[in-house]
Amino acid sequence: MIELISWLFVAWVPIQYFILLILARTHWKSWGTATEPLPQVSIWIALRNEEENLPRLLQSLDRLDYPKEKLQILLADDQSTDRTGEILSQWAQNRPNVVWISALRDEKSLTQRNGKANALAQLEDHAVGDFYFFTDGDCLVPPFWIKKTLAGFSERTGLVIGITRVQSETWLGKMQEIDWWNTLGIVKVVNDLGFATTGLGNNMAIRKEAYQACGGFSGIPFSLTEDLEISKAIQKKGFRMEQVVSPENLVLTQEENNWKALLKQRKRWMAGAMTLNLGWKIMLGMQVLFFVGLGMMFFSNWVLALVCWGVKLVLQGLFFRNMSMRTGQRLLWRDLIFFDFYLLAAYSLTILYYFWPSPTIWKSRPY
Structure with missing residues (x-):
């Protein structure tokens, strides 16, 4: 036995x-690249104590190959204790398509949402895009990120995730990189078969109608994995989910530098x-x-x-x-x-x- x-x-x-x-x-499902007419897009990023990572993130946002008149960038400083707010304020100057806020927290938000979801929820009233893109403060987005990800949307697609690679400089980082290929590879295969999978908070786009239908980050239950929770809420509303895997939408993220x-x-x-x-x-x-x-x-x-x-x-x-x-x-x-x-x-x-x-x-x- x-x-x-x-x-x-x-x-x-x-x-x-x-x-x-x-x-x-x-x-395997593949897509081309979005073409004209391009929709209005809003990028949402919640940031907490990202002083060291912000310069490279902001540089990558400046290099995006997307019409500036159709691109809005929303940044929320989640009560950082370093220079994150100061850097955001300086960067937003002379960039009319950039909005940054200082996220607030109260007793109600502490029990209903985690810090990141709370900060993102406070960006809802500022968003003007037809599609909402999400990434994190420790990431680097490629120039064709938006156009390539948009290609994954069809009429009933509510959410599209991309592919993320851990930038590894150590043995532990290399193992984390392989671990991400493992997880996202399984997600890709399962998703292409039409089964429910997960969101990806550092490389994700949501159709405006799908976001509003599920209540957005202000409406989902408390969770430490808000990207998974909102993806489940969107799929429950009848919207499809896709995953686009390509060099053009490969987002880079930082490794965790120790076991702790x-x-x-x-x-x-x-x-x-x-x-x-x-x-x-x-x-x-x-x-x-x-x-x-x-x-x-x-x-x-x-x-x-x-x-x-x-x-x-x-x-x-x-x-x-x-x-x-x-x-x-x-x-x-x-x-x-x-x-x-x-x-x-x-x-x-x-x-x-x-x-x-x-x-x-x-x-x-x-x-």
Whole structure:
């Protein structure tokens, strides 16, 4: 019985990646680039203590290939304690299409919305676009980000997410980068099949009608993963969701530079994962149980266990490389081989940290 259970846990994940590889090649959706007439667009960004990251974000916004008369940029300073507000004020000068506000927080907002969702909700009355784009303060957006993402919208599409790559300078950062290819690759395949997936707060666009229909960030329930929550609300209103994966809409984000920061991030993400439907929970759970089954198999037949592990490494590596090459990136096998060691540590520590009786810390706020 134990051997059967171990076989079930170990076989599931390689089979899953084999199926994902086939689906990625047979059901992949691609789009062109939006053409004239281009719609009015509003970019929404909530910022808290982003003094170090702001210059490169603002430079990337200046380089956007989109008509200035059709582009509005909305920036909310979420009670920063550094020079974020000062930098925003200076940058907004002589840019008539830029609006920045200092977000307010009261007792009601503390219980109804997280800090980011609260700041974004306060931008609602300022938005004039027909499509709302979202990214984060630690990101770098490419010049054709808007045009490429807009191409993913059809008549009943309410939300389009893009693709995000972690800029890695360390081994831990490289593992985070691969982890993102893993997650977003699975999301892409599942989304292209027409099943519900998740929002992506640092690379996401929402049709105005869909945002208003679901109540926006001021109307969704409290959540530490507001992008997931609003995507669920939009899909419940009957709007479709798409994911556009291309070099033209590849957003770059910063790595978490140590395990402590990474676990804080993953504890928050796990809170969101616990609200997913049963199918997603099974898929994510089997990723963890693979290592449990592998350990059980190791004691009875270590050679077979190594073979099974090798098959998994090859299949998932091929899937990651297929996903990254779609955006002009290339992953090295020397990094992919060590990914499972990171994954085992990350899964184990995240589960322990999630159930540890301590608050979730996000942007220096406890939840």
